[in-house]
């Protein structure tokens with residue numbers, strides 16, 4: 407905390423960049439009131455009806471919100487439909503607990519389980535469960551307070567805010583989100599980024615009072631009841647940010663600058679077809695990484711061949727003749743997929759994940775490879791395998807893929823084997839790069855940094871050590887780029903470093919000439935290359 411009697415300032419962590427200046431509103435749940443319990447039968451009926459009402463509300467919210475938001479809400483619906491879980495709560499009512507006590511203690515137990523998970527992704531799911539707990543309890547208490555009344559443009563402050571509460575707020579006039587706890591990897595943070603709502607998490611203790619607030623998602627600051635000087639400085643930072651974004655967007659249409667006489671190709675990373683709706687995506691040289699594992703969690707079941715083919719085909723159609731690199735499922739580690747990844751591994755980051763898992767599960771992998779082989783005839787498709795350690799794994803994947811293509815062709819189905827490459831994200835692959843007979847390489851600097859620096863990428867406490875400019879990491883990137891240059895094999899980098907202007911000079915000096923970035927970073931990266939090639943600074 408900083409500041410004087412007025413204008414207190416708090417620093418947290420950035421979850422979504424942007425600026426908000428508006429009324430300060432606390433929205434903590436408040437589910438501690440009392441409720442008079444009835445007979446065993448009345449309590450069971452009350453809970454049954456509250457669960458039904460909650461399911462209806464969540465389904466309605468999912469329909470209105472659509473896309474990613476709907477997917478998040480499915481997690482809550484899945485719990486409400488888990489018969490074993492719900493039966494145990496009714497059993498506890500049968501033993502004399504009131505509906506709200508039985509419900510709350512079952513949910514609290516689940517929340518504690520998720521909270522104790524080391525994985526940040528699982529930990530972040532506890533706020534989804536707290537949301538469900540509070541929703542049902544509110545309904546049991548008469549259903550008050552379901553719709554949050556928030557003045558437009560407000561800076562909303564909560565301990566943590568579940569996705570469904572976020573979706574109930576009307577963000578159409580702007581506003582921002584300040585969380586005392588929360589995590590930048592939570593679902594609500596993902597929603598805030600997708601909607602351009604500034605969000606700062608982990609602000610710690612903040613007084614209940616405050617009439618107005620400034621939220622600066624860039625420097626992760628919340629200022630309460632700001633004085634005139636604080637407002638002036640805030641507005642200046644906001645204006646600089648706006649100008650910087652506008653000038654970056656202005657150069658999007660121009661061809662990317664060259665660096666030391668060589669053209670730099672800029673691709674984008676996507677997770678699903680909808681990501682192509684981003685206004686800047688059309689200015690990319692193609693898709694450098696499609697992370698397909700998100701298709702696995704979209705409908706709560708593994709996608710069939712047709713659903714996958716439709717997704718890959720849509721991306722190829724969008725790209726026209728531009729190259730599209732689709733990565734096969736990279737599940738496991740920080741991306742568990744129920745029904746696919748293994749439970750109970752002591753160390754999932756070093757476990758059966760990525761290509762290792764796909765080779766161990768040919769039933770799932772075959773479906774994806776069939777869809778990809780069919781899509782390959784429709785556009786400029788390249789396919790790459792993630793988490794490859796040894797050349798044998800690449801060859802095993804290639805053999806399976808080739809057999810699948812042959813079988814499709816024998817059955818008279820249009821299919822072909824696309825160009826095959828690998829992600830370079832395991833140090834062994836970078837060090838033994840010459841052993842891989844790949845058509846192209848794409849450096850996954852997120853995982854490469856994690857494994858080279860021995861830092862779990864989702865552990866915020868290790869952030870200072872997780873230095874993307876560490877000489878050991880740059881050495882491996884340079885070796886990989888050099889191998890590509892000598893052999894005339896394309897090498898790109900698709901990890902988050904490529905979207906960070908501060909890393910650009912180092913990446914270009916390592917010899918990289920192809921980068922794949924988040925669509926929202928495309929304009930800024932293009933401008934930075936432009937400035938660097940004209941002898942300017944990072945900008």
Ligand code: PEP
Pocket residue numbers: 695697736831849850851852853854900901902
């Ligand atoms: C990487 O590891 O850098 C990468 C691009 O893959 P992901 O972030 O999906 O692991």
Ligand code: MG
Pocket residue numbers: 792831850852853
């Ligand atoms: Mg990776």
